[in-house]
Every structure is written in C-alpha cells, then in structure tokens.
Amino acid sequence: MYGGSQKIVSMKKLDHVDKQILQILQEDGRIPYTEIAQQLRVSEGTIRARITQLLQDGVFQFVIHPDPEKLGLHVQAIIGLTTKLGSQKYVAEELSKFSAVRFVGSFSGKHDLILQACFHSNDELITFVNERLSQIEGIVAADVSLELKQYKDSFSFVQDDDVTLQ
Amino acid sequence: MYGGSQKIVSMKKLDHVDKQILQILQEDGRIPYTEIAQQLRVSEGTIRARITQLLQDGVFQFVIHPDPEKLGLHVQAIIGLTTKLGSQKYVAEELSKFSAVRFVGSFSGKHDLILQACFHSNDELITFVNERLSQIEGIVAADVSLELKQYKDSFSFVQDDDVTLQ
DNA sequence: ACATTTTTTACGAATTTCGAAAAAAACATT
C-alpha cells in the first residue's frame, strides 16, 4: 500500500518557498496557483514548477479529508496487535487491504502493530475483530481502544522552519 | 481545533453520486470538475453544485497529504496517556496546539487519551515528552510507542456502499 | 394532475492552467 521511499534521482532540500506553498495548500488544497503566486509574490509559473516538482518527488499528494461522522462512520478504534514473530509484515499487509483501516504501523513498545479503523457501527467493529482479524494468520492478541471523542486529526504538520514543538 | 458537529439546517444523506465524487477526489484532490463530470456522465454544473454542498455541509475538505519523511520528520510516535480525572479535555486541547501532533482522541481502554505525533529526531521526541508533556497539568502517565515502519496512512475511507470490511 | 421546490443542464464570460521560449539567476571553472 505504501511505496518504500525509493530515492528519486536526487531530491533537493525544500526551501522556504516550498514550505510556504505547502502551508498554503494544507489550508485549502484547491486554491488556484495564481493566488498562491500572488500571496508569495512570484509568478504563477514558479508555483506550477515547484508544485510539479514536489509531486514528482513524492513530497505530498492532493487528497481530501472526509469527516467520518458525516459518512456514517460513527465508530472509530485504535487496535494494538501482538503478532507472531516473523508474521508482522504479512499481517500489516493484510490489514492494509481493508478500506476501513486508515492507518497501520509497526511499533516498538507494548504492541507490534497498531492500526486505526472506522466503522459504521459497534457491530461492524466487532465483526471486524472477530471475523476478520481472527482470519489473519499470525495475530496473537488484539487490544481494542474505542474512540470516545476526537480532538484533532490532520495532515497539517508542515511547519515553516522546524518549530514542530509549538 | 475540531468543531463540534453542529447540525446544519438539515443535511441530506449522501447519495451514490456524492460518494462517487468523493471516491474520485480521494485519488486526486485536484482533478478538474469537468473530468469528474465526464467520468460520471453528468454536467460540470452538477459536480460543482454537489461539491459546493458537500463542503458547505462539512462532509470533506480539500487538503494535501505530505510525506513526513520527505519533510524531515523521521520520527513518529503514538503516545497513550493516562490523565487525572476531570482534566482530560484540558489535556487534549493543550496537546492539539502542537503542530507536531496530528491526532488526539479520547478512548476507552488502557489509555484515556491517545495521540500521534511527528518529530525531526529522537531528541525532539524526548524533548516533547520530557519538557512539553510534563508541563501539562493532569497527565499522570505516558506510554510511548515508537513507529518503526508505516504500512498505511490515508484518509481514503470513502466506500461506494458500506463495504468497509473489505 | 398541477403547483412548488429542487436539481440539473446549458452557455457565455472570467479566470486559471498549460506549453514553451526568453530572461534572469545561480553555479562552476578557469
């Protein structure tokens, strides 16, 4: 599901303009290049060239962020898994196939794999755990945490310059 | 950070066309309306009206999905928190203020709050835990899981019709 | 069956995107 980060011919480090472009786009992914250009006081051509390059380099993608609630996905969960030694990759790849699953990662700590998924109902969640997870060879234990309330959920982690911690 | 889902005047249920529009947009958030129109064999005006309505209703937003690695955010973590009774909301809101934090939710299960965050380095992560989390009144314990590998990370959970589980 | 409301289509005008050549800037070499 996720391409290994193969190195493209040689990717230059993002400069200030690139970061500014990303910051503007994370507010509104469909703002016209002409407007970004105005805001940053460069030509539309520059914005276009930069964005083309950034996409080329896989720095970002244009997507949409749906609100799960509005889609009827009222139940969200984070599930920590313990896997049998050697089957982690297989399990992760199987999990990734479900459209309900929006995140899968391998972790150090209590759980080998952690996944995040959305469901229409508690029933669907239970079905997922009991019918689907149990079918995947190599899962030893599943630790389900049910989401009660969501406070933040975004891809907006582009920061001007390395001020991640505020 | 996240607006409570206040009810808009009355929101109609999404129909098949809406879902198809969302499915197309989650592949490429910047595909022209004219092309969506062609694919779905309706007029551009319809696509435009539908999308305007969906945005209005808060069903989705146009955003970008940056690759944390390419942004130099090489360290990702999921942190489970135990909070003092009554301070959960405050803690969650404080956490949401950090740009490094991309997800915060309240959960049933082992941890009251679970958050997901990106950092440039292990050092930055440690600083976050030791300097920032410790400053937030009401956090009793933090359980850090370091991401070793990411298999899937997407907002693409729009499904044609309730086939979340495959 | 008819009136009312909602949704879709149609179409010209405004705006944006695109391709590509020229200009400017950045870089390297001597």
Add this chain to the structure above:
DNA sequence: AATGTTTTTTTCGAAATTCGTAAAAAATGT
C-alpha cells in the same frame, strides 16, 4: 572577475476550467 553552463523564473498567447445564472428537467407534495 569573466565566461560558459545549468537551473529557475518570468512571460505570454492558447487551451481548458471555473463561474454565474437562466432555462429545462426532475422530484416532491397536495
């Protein structure tokens, strides 16, 4: 420092997309 080379930015006309809006069509209610 001057010169050649490469990269990036600007420019600008053509093509495509978006936008506003009026008319047509479809859906809804009585």
